[in-house]
Amino acid sequence: MELRHLRAFLTIAEEGAITRAAARLHIGQPALSRTLRQLETHLGVLLVDRSTHHLELTAAGRTFRDKAAAALAAVDTALDPRSLTALPLRLGHPWPALGDRTVPLLRRWDEEHPDVPLELRRIDDRTAGLTQGKVDVALLRGEVTAPGLVTELLLHEERVAAVPAGSELAEHDSLTLADLAAWPIAMNTVAGTTTPDLWPAAARPTAAIEVTNTDEWLTAIAAGRAVGITTSATRHLHAHPAIAYRPLTDAPPVPLLLAWRSGTPAHPAVPDLVRLAHEVVAAEQ
Template identity: 65%
Template sequence: MSIELRHLRCFLAIAEESSLTRAAARLHLTQPAVSRTLAALEQHLGARLVDRSTHHLALTADGHAFRDRASAALAAFEAAVDPARLHHRPLRLGHAWSAFGRYTTPLLRRWQREHPETPLELLRVDDRTAGLARGEVDAALLRGTVEAPGLVTTELTTEPRVAALPADGPLAALPSLTLRDLAAETVVLNTVSGTTTPALWPPTARPTSTLTVANTDDWLTAIAAGRGVGVSSASTAALHPHPGVTYRPLPDAPPLPVLLAWRDAFPHPATEALATMAREIAGAEPPAP
């Protein structure tokens, strides 16, 4: 058999709905038809994409990997067959936290003024690539080194790092801190979309205790509750104030690069204009040719 777009759309609906019944309703198909389409796709690929052995449907490891390729394939198809519509569809800009920092509002306002025909949609996605690798957005504002196949990145600016501390803790009384000051504390790490890892510390002074969370909100809550301390970019302090969290400079930590990333295959036509505008707003020099 040959794989058609309906197989990809069916699988992506299942992945997004986590239910054969809801996927069938979304696609206006019967549940048996959805099951047959999924089975045919799995047979063609020679891999099980969906685990149906539990009460809650879940993707297998192969299913997660295939979801990214299926999303990219559909996006490429739509670009190929309807380029006129693509020029005017919204440009979806993902971010995992803090967007473009203090430049966020200037970017959104200038884009609306200069490109009213292409709405710029800012979307928060708790993912290391802010939804870019999964095809959920067209471009993404990312921080730190990003290693994902098929992505193009350009550095827009850098941000200093800060320590995030319980507001009533002893370290909050200090005007600034060093990484060694934090090493004796439990360090809260956002392992889904964050950039801080124990490797940020010198090998001889790495934290002995860590606590992992899945998003910025849980990160802030854990610190405010006194469960640990954190390290983030200065824009986090500006855009995510919390009554239970105090931010202090961390001058010995290396600055964090802020990147704009997009897929190298079939990018949104307005991507280059977005990159140029973002560089201009941040005051960054264009990359060398």
């Protein structure tokens, strides 16, 4: 097996079709199909289900996708000439990072660790790219169920409602879940923490607008198509003239955690980041 087998599989997984993947890789479709079969033969499992009109990954394929992505990310890092002088610490986050504590964290890091660049990367993914090897450590909200991760609780964030600025809801000083139930709810299905389970079973909203990132979420609310629920950190990093944020009095807070992969050599600066994050959080409370 060679790296080209992993790159071929990941391209197929991203494109969802052999034809598009072959065009992206600038190779013929038969050659790409042979490469995929070689990989499946080596692993002894079927990675791609070809029985449906739309190509889909099997359960084994979905598991292997993360492993392959992490392996290629490690190779790319090892072959990056910059890593010979300073190995950056990559901090992933799917939406508002550390809220209004983000800038203090970055400034403190630059002061205390000038030889180790801290790269903040927004990746709209449930683990902010952590399981795929795109980052070394991640700021995650809500329950973390991905296997093989170590987590450290930083704080609990209060939930707030995000409503169109010109709506009747914006006239209230605070809101409840029942106040929002009559509106369609914007739900980020990729990295959000809002689900219908927040509401009692008999009083759940009847409509939802599914979005895949924070920008789509903000647009749906600003346009008056939906309301949303988020954490207090969002209003600091994503202020919008057409959106009003109001305290949500009856929704449980959201845990904010630092997470990193276990079982693999972690970046040596991860313990320093964990310590500094706790200090920044404590200083702002």
